[in-house]
Structures are given as structure tokens and as C-alpha cells.
Amino acid sequence: MKTQSPLSPKWFTLLLIALTILACSTANLFPAGSTPTPEPSATSAEPPTATVDFAAQTAVAQETQSALDAQATEVAAQETQQAAEILKATKAALEPYEIALSGLGVIPFEGQIYLADSTVTLQGNGFKQYFYADQFPGVVGRNLAIQADIQWNSRFGDAGCGFAFRSSGSGGKPNQYAVVAMREYGGYLAFEVHNEGLTINRKEVYPVVYDPQFDWQNGVTNRISVVLKENSLQLFTHGILLDTLDPTAAPKPPVFPPPPAPPTSNDPDELAEYKYELDAYNKMKQEALEKYQLYRSRYKEGGANLQEGFIYLIAYAGSGDITCQFQNAFVWMASP
Numbered sequence: 487m488k489t490q491s492p493l494s495p496k497w498f499t500l501l502l503i504a505l506t507i508l509a510c511s512t513a514n515l516f517p518a519g520s521t522p523t524p525e526p527s528a529t530s531a532e533p534p535t536a537t538v539d540f541a542a543q544t545a546v547a548q549e550t551q552s553a554l555d556a557q558a559t560e561v562a563a564q565e566t567q568q569a570a571e572i573l574k575a576t577k578a579a580l581e582p583y584e585i586a587l588s589g590l591g592v593i594p595f596e597g598q599i600y601l602a603d604s605t606v607t608l609q610g611n612g613f614k615q616y617f618y619a620d621q622f623p624g625v626v627g628r629n630l631a632i633q634a635d636i637q638w639n640s641r642f643g644d645a646g647c648g649f650a651f652r653s654s655g656s657g658g659k660p661n662q663y664a665v666v667a668m669r670e671y672g673g674y675l676a677f678e679v680h681n682e683g684l685t686i687n688r689k690e691v692y693p694v695v696y697d698p699q700f701d702w703q704n705g706v707t708n709r710i711s712v713v714l715k716e717n718s719l720q721l722f723t724h725g726i727l728l729d730t731l732d733p734t735a736a737p738k739p740p741v742f743p744p745p746p747a748p749p750t751s752n753d754p755d756e757l758a759e760y761k762y763e764l765d766a767y768n769k770m771k772q773e774a775l776e777k778y779q780l781y782r783s784r785y786k787e788g789g790a791n792l793q794e795g796f797i798y799l800i801a802y803a804g805s806g807d808i809t810c811q812f813q814n815a816f817v818w819m820a821s822p
Contacts, residue, residue, distance in 0.1 A: 590722060606619050616650075617803070620656065621798075636708055636710055646666040647808070652714070665678075687737045688737070
């Protein structure tokens with residue numbers, strides 16, 4: 487058997503030359519002086535994030551909030567001081583009215599006081615006609631007190647000034663209670679109940695019997711007050727209680743003041759004046775009796791039982807003109 491001999495020197499030399507050529511050819515694939523760029527690593531790190539200074543931000547926020555709190559505290563203090571000053575001024579302004587209410591037997595803090603303008607002038611001209619001044623708009627209630635210092639001027643005595651309350655409105659046919667201080671017959675207070683614009687009850691009270699300060703002359707001022715609690719109505723002049731009546735009661739025969747006293751001498755002037763006053767007195771009595779009969783015919787059960795309503799300052803003209811000036815007018819409305 488023939489044995490394979492090892493590589494000859496000549497064959498080994500040829501192999502070495504071939505490997506050298508191959509190495510040179512591979513080196514020529516890259517530009518001179520360049521090296522291959524490595525592939526990016528999938529785990530390369532992100533750029534670092536800037537660090538937030540939370541302590542500094544908190545300090546700025548706290549400083550800003552402290553400034554806002556200080557400003558709010560100052561504003562609140564100013565508002566509190568202003569409110570206290572307004573309350574003090576309001577209390578001082580209401581004090582005279584509270585004193586007046588106490589004199590009428592009313593507890594002021596059990597209701598609300600509403601003030602009219604300091605001076606209200608109401609003028610009218612007509613025949614048996616009422617005129618209204620709405621100084622308490624939107625004020626509606628049942629139990630109340632109302633007062634004003636009233637100065638009147640009229641050509642004839644059958645005219646006066648006063649108040650309407652528990653009223654359905656100031657139209658031509660209201661349901662309401664009315665109190666009017668009249669100039670005629672030496673002056674008196676008339677309470678009336680109106681049903682659909684018609685007087686269905688009336689009572690007259692003469693202050694001269696109780697209040698010497700009351701004056702019926704033109705240009706004088708009388709303080710008139712009314713207090714209504716449920717079905718009890720009180721009439722006052724100059725703080726003096728004249729009468730207490732039930733506004734729902736049926737008409738009653740009128741009660742008259744005593745007739746004028748005859749003179750103590752035979753002086754013609756005194757006798758003439760006495761005759762004039764006596765004739766006027768008898769005329770007043772006759773008219774009152776006729777009105778009483780009329781009211782009895784109009785009266786119907788329940789028509790005078792008014793529950794609540796609006797409040798007005800009013801003037802009444804019987805047969806001519808009337809000018810009423812109201813000062814220091816106010817109404818107190820009891821809390822529900």
C-alpha cells in the first residue's frame with residue numbers, strides 16, 4: 487500500500503502567498519485612516535433630567551399666600567369697620583322712632599321699621615276723593631304701627647290727611663282700612679273701612695276731648711299715630727291714646743262731643759258766634775246719623791275683616807283742594 491506524504495515545501499509557500507493577498511484585498515474595502523462605526527447599543531442612557539428645587543418653589547408659594555392673606559385680612563378689617571360705622575349710624579337714626587314706638591306700646595325689635603322720605607307733600611283736588619303716596623313700596627303685612635307729623639292746608643274743612651293700610655292697592659276700588667285727620671268741626675280722626683271703594687263703616691273720634699294740643703287750623707302740625715294688632719286698632723294724637731276699636735265690628739251709632747256751651751252774657755257778638763257753632767254742631771250730628779244709616783245698609787259680614795295689605799300716606803278732598811305735608815313718617819311692620 488502506498489502512503490500519502492506530508493505537504494511539500496513548495497505547496498506551503500503557495501498557500502502563504504494566497505493568504506497574504508486575501509488580507510490586503512480586505513484592507514482595501516475601508517478608506518484610509520477610517521474605522522468602522524460601532525452599532526448603537528440598545529441600552530444607551532437618556533440625557534440627564536434637570537433637578538426641580540421643590541423647596542424654593544414652596545417658599546415662593548408660601549410667601550405669595552402670606553401676602554394675599556395679609557391683604558385679605560386688611561380688606562376684611564376695613565369692611566368690618568365700615569359695617570360697624572354703618573350699623574352705628576343706622577341705630578342712631580332709628581333711635582327716635584324706636585322711642586316713639588315704645589310710647590305707643592310697641593316693642594321695636596319685634597318687627598322692622600321702614601322710613602318715608604323726610605318730607606312728603608301730597609296734593610289733590612276733587613269731590614270725595616282719596617290721593618295716595620306710596621312711600622313704602624313692597625311692604626306688605628298685617629300688624630303694624632304708623633306715625634307722621636302732618637301739616638294740612640285746605641280751602642274747606644271737609645278735607646284731611648292720614649294713612650291707608652291692609653290695602654289691596656291705590657286703585658279706584660280698594661279694600662282697605664283708612665285713618666284720616668279731618669279739619670272740620672274742630673278737627674277729628676275718622677276711621678273708615680273701604681270695600682270695593684265704598685265706605686262700609688266709619689267711626690269718628692274727637693281729640694279735643696283728650697288732647698288739648700290738637701289743632702284743626704290751616705298750617706298747623708299734628709302728630710298722628712295708629713297701631714293695629716290683629717283686630718285691635720288704637721288711635722293716637724301727640725302720643726295720647728284716643729280710642730281702641732275693632733275694625734271688623736258692624737257699624738255703631740255715632741257718639742258726639744258735647745254741644746257748644748251758651749254764652750254767659752247777652753253780648754250780641756257772643757250770641758251770634760254761639761248760634762253759628764250750634765248750627766254747625768247740629769249739622770254735623772245730622773250728617774253723621776245719615777252716614778251711619780248708609781254704612782249699615784252697605785255693611786256685609788266679613789267685608790271688614792281684612793287680613794293684610796299695602797301701606798300708603800293719603801290725602802282726602804271732600805269738596806275742593808287739599809295739601810298734606812308728612813314729616814318723620816314711618817311704619818313698623820311686625821315680624822310674621
